[in-house]
Amino acid sequence: MGQDRVTSGRFARSPIADDGDELRFCSTCAFGAVCCDRGVDKLALNELHCLVEHVGPFRAGEAVFRNGDRFGAIFAVRSGTVKTRVVDLEGRELVLGFHLPGELIGLDAIHPESYPCDAVALEPVEVCRFSFPALSTLATRLPGIQQELFRRMSKDIGGKALLAGDYSSDERLAAFLVLLGRRYAERGFAPGTLHLAMSRGDIANYLRLAAETVSRVLRRFQDQGLIKVDGRELAVARPAELFALARPILDR
Amino acid sequence: MGQDRVTSGRFARSPIADDGDELRFCSTCAFGAVCCDRGVDKLALNELHCLVEHVGPFRAGEAVFRNGDRFGAIFAVRSGTVKTRVVDLEGRELVLGFHLPGELIGLDAIHPESYPCDAVALEPVEVCRFSFPALSTLATRLPGIQQELFRRMSKDIGGKALLAGDYSSDERLAAFLVLLGRRYAERGFAPGTLHLAMSRGDIANYLRLAAETVSRVLRRFQDQGLIKVDGRELAVARPAELFALARPILDR
DNA sequence: GCGCCGACTTGACCGGCGTCAAGGCGCGTG
DNA sequence: CACGCGCCTTGACGCCGGTCAAGTCGGCGC
Numbered sequence: 001m002g003q004d005r006v007t008s009g010r011f012a013r014s015p016i017a018d019d020g021d022e023l024r025f026c027s028t029c030a031f032g033a034v035c036c037d038r039g040v041d042k043l044a045l046n047e048l049h050c051l052v053e054h055v056g057p058f059r060a061g062e063a064v065f066r067n068g069d070r071f072g073a074i075f076a077v078r079s080g081t082v083k084t085r086v087v088d089l090e091g092r093e094l095v096l097g098f099h100l101p102g103e104l105i106g107l108d109a110i111h112p113e114s115y116p117c118d119a120v121a122l123e124p125v126e127v128c129r130f131s132f133p134a135l136s137t138l139a140t141r142l143p144g145i146q147q148e149l150f151r152r153m154s155k156d157i158g159g160k161a162l163l164a165g166d167y168s169s170d171e172r173l174a175a176f177l178v179l180l181g182r183r184y185a186e187r188g189f190a191p192g193t194l195h196l197a198m199s200r201g202d203i204a205n206y207l208r209l210a211a212e213t214v215s216r217v218l219r220r221f222q223d224q225g226l227i228k229v230d231g232r233e234l235a236v237a238r239p240a241e242l243f244a245l246a247r248p249i250l251d252r
Numbered sequence: 253m254g255q256d257r258v259t260s261g262r263f264a265r266s267p268i269a270d271d272g273d274e275l276r277f278c279s280t281c282a283f284g285a286v287c288c289d290r291g292v293d294k295l296a297l298n299e300l301h302c303l304v305e306h307v308g309p310f311r312a313g314e315a316v317f318r319n320g321d322r323f324g325a326i327f328a329v330r331s332g333t334v335k336t337r338v339v340d341l342e343g344r345e346l347v348l349g350f351h352l353p354g355e356l357i358g359l360d361a362i363h364p365e366s367y368p369c370d371a372v373a374l375e376p377v378e379v380c381r382f383s384f385p386a387l388s389t390l391a392t393r394l395p396g397i398q399q400e401l402f403r404r405m406s407k408d409i410g411g412k413a414l415l416a417g418d419y420s421s422d423e424r425l426a427a428f429l430v431l432l433g434r435r436y437a438e439r440g441f442a443p444g445t446l447h448l449a450m451s452r453g454d455i456a457n458y459l460r461l462a463a464e465t466v467s468r469v470l471r472r473f474q475d476q477g478l479i480k481v482d483g484r485e486l487a488v489a490r491p492a493e494l495f496a497l498a499r500p501i502l503d504r
Numbered sequence: 505g506c507g508c509c510g511a512c513t514t515g516a517c518c519g520g521c522g523t524c525a526a527g528g529c530g531c532g533t534g
Numbered sequence: 535c536a537c538g539c540g541c542c543t544t545g546a547c548g549c550c551g552g553t554c555a556a557g558t559c560g561g562c563g564c
Contacts, residue, residue: 089503094417110406136402140392150388153405154362164415165346166460166522169551200512208418210552215513231512231560251341418552421521452542462522467543483530483542 047142051134054078056126064119064127065106071113073129074106080125081197084117085205095206098122098198100183107153122197163208167249172207173217175246177227181236192239196232299394303386306330308378316371316379317358323365325381326358332377333449336369337457347458350374350450352435359405374449415460419501424459425469426497429479433488444491448484 056078058064064075067086082099096117099105109115110132139146162175177194185191196203204211221227226242228235236242243250308330310316316327319338334351348369351357361367362384391398414427429446437443448455456463473479478494480487488494495502 088500096416108406108410111403111410112406116410136395136398140395140398143388143392146388146392146398149402150405151363153402153409154360154364156409157405158360158363158368160412160416164348164412164460199510208416211511212513212515212553213551216551219513248340451540463541464523464543465521468521471543 047138048145051130051138053129053131054126055129058121058125058127060121060123062121062125064121064125065109065115067115067118069115071106071109071115071132073131074104074109074135075119076104076128076130077101078126078128081122082125082127083120083122083198083202085120086117093205095202098180098202098206101187103183104152107156122202162249163206165249169207169209169213169217170245171249172209173203173214173221174242175249176203176207177234177236178239178243178246178250181239192236194234194236196234299390300397303382303390305381305383306378307381310373310377310379312373312375314373314377316373316377317361317367319367319370321367323358323361323367323384325383326356326361326387327371328356328380328382329353330378330380333374334377334379335372335374335450335454337372338369345457347454350432350454350458353439355435356404359408374454414501415458417501421459421461421465421469422497423501424461425455425466425473426494427501428455428459429486429488430491430495430498430502433491444488446486446488448486 055064055075058080064082077099079101082105084096084099084105086094086096088094099119105119105127106115108117135145135149139149162172162179167175180196181191181194184194198206200214201211204214207214218227218229221242222229226236226238226245228237307316307327310332316334329351331353334357336348336351336357338346338348340346351371357371357379358367360369387397387401391401414424414431419427432448433443433446436446450458452466453463456466459466470479470481473494474481478488478490478497480489
């Protein structure tokens with residue numbers, strides 16, 4: 001029941017972005033939709049293949065990029081979980097987000113032309129690197145690519161409701177679990193079960209709560225029969241009630 | 253000293269985006285950098301002119317677009333101040349941001365393909381409308397336009413630190429004033445003086461505080477000699493100290 | 505095995521900020 | 535002018551969640 005077994009277990013069964021088949025490209029990848037689902041022609045697929053560069057694996061704790069590095073590329077997570085964070089002058093960490101396979105990181109670096117945060121592996125991680133100058137040049141020739149970039153950036157602009165509101169700890173945690181569950185489900189995991197690759201402290205930091213509060217609320221959710229917690233493995237027992245708690249954050 | 257005089261005064265002296273001269277285009281506008289500063293050729297300028305459509309004026313309280321409207325265009329504020337907000341099921345308002353002349357709104361609507369919020373005029377407002385299909389088509393031919401769109405979207409992704417952190421009311425308000433002051437300064441206002449187009453309630457809502465707290469903190473800042481408040485007119489007396497208060501939010 | 509260490513949990517206390525309530529001020533309206 | 539209505543201010547009180555501290559659990563190295 002150790003976390004090590006859990007982690008390797010997840011790894012083994014993980015339906016993550018895996019383009020072992022080079023010509024199929026990552027079916028769950030950021031650009032999978034462009035390449036496969038939306039009928040971009042073979043030429044475009046080949047051009048993306050020339051562009052992409054596989055990087056990794058990174059061990060837990062290693063950085064894909066660091067705050068201040070000169071911006072040159074965006075990345076798609078292929079496998080594992082990445083945490084983005086900044087560290088302020090006093091050394092305090094501020095967690096900005098968690099990124100699952102198929103999700104893009106580095107989009108917030110285009111404007112400042114340097115990465116505004118660290119991207120740190122929480123478990124063994126592999127990524128795809130897309131040189132941004134090359135990608136944006138490609139985007140001028142392939143409108144599908146440009147559209148997908150616009151869409152994904154737009155999505156990121158809108159998606160920060162969880163942190164933004166003045167919500168209670170119950171609402172925050174419920175919404176966090178619902179949203180994380182959805183993202184895992186999109187990646188092919190069984191709905192209702194999810195693995196927390198990040199520590200309680202990271203969750204708390206991300207939700208702007210104290211780690212103790214996260215502990216307490218999870219405990220209470222379990223006592224109320226909403227979820228079942230076992231270390232970093234979590235099962236949602238009553239999705240409807242959990243969603244109801246998160247409703248103020250999720251509908252808007 | 254009434255607010256009416258203040259408002260009209262601001263209007264009169266406002267160095268807002270104003271392209272009365274059609275061929276110069278808005279010098280402070282969102283795409284001004286593309287059109288003027290970055291040497292996009294006359295052809296591109298003309299094409300942008302064919303694309304843009306002036307809309308307004310809107311009276312205070314009127315909506316430029318509404319939550320749920322089908323997405324078709326992004327807008328640049330030409331004059332006045334726009335508030336973006338959502339209203340939840342119980343009718344509670346949640347303020348997402350304030351937008352000054354030259355700033356773009358509607359970028360978060362590309363992905364969902366419908367506007368995810370209301371955009372409401374806080375004072376008389378004029379906007380430029382850019383049909384998005386036409387704009388993105390244009391962007392595939394003119395890399396400068398595409399780059400500028402990427403840059404602005406990237407900036408929006410990164411720029412939500414104020415709301416995201418678990419900061420004190422002092423820090424939030426100080427950062428709000430510093431950032432608003434900078435944006436006004438970019439638009440040509442005298443540094444250190446700024447006009448609050450929005451009510452205390454809107455500020456409080458945006459910062460996730462109670463309106464009473466905003467009142468109290470502004471009062472204390474004034475008692476401490478940091479600022480001088482007169483209704484919705486505000487002068488920063490000690491910018492360095494105000495910045496020091498906001499530092500935890502602003503540097504990161 | 506033993507001991508250490510970090511992650512997590514649980515309890516006690518307390519302070520910042522929201523809530524509630526009352527009152528002032530400016531402005532439009534009859 | 536009197537009145538009403540928002541917006542804003544100010545004060546009193548209470549609660550949620552942060553902080554501090556102690557204790558537990560599980561993993562790892564020796």
